[in-house]
Amino acid sequence: KVQTNNVVRNNDIALRGFTRKAVSYSVKTPGKTVVTIMNADGEQVARLVNDGALAGINTVAWDASNIPSGRYMVSIDHNGSVSGKFAILK
Secondary structure, eight states, X not given: OOOOOOOOOOOSEEEEEEOSXXXXXXXXXXXXXXXXXXXXXXXXXXXXXXXXXXXXXXXXEOOOTTSOSEEEEEEEEETTEEEEEEEEXX
């Protein structure tokens, strides 16, 4: 008998908005979230921590006035689950 591991995708985290002033995301359960923003070269541009994220939509402020426009990878770590998405900064 062969056992297989079923991979379960976690849809508990979703990026909702990405601007020069804020990053919005939704989570299904409360807890700590860490938003990491990386540029096209893989360098970390920002790390935003929200210790008290509530279930639903959350927004963390950041200042991207000195960051060039372009494509960025936004990853959100929430209670041990990680979700990542490419986003454009205009």
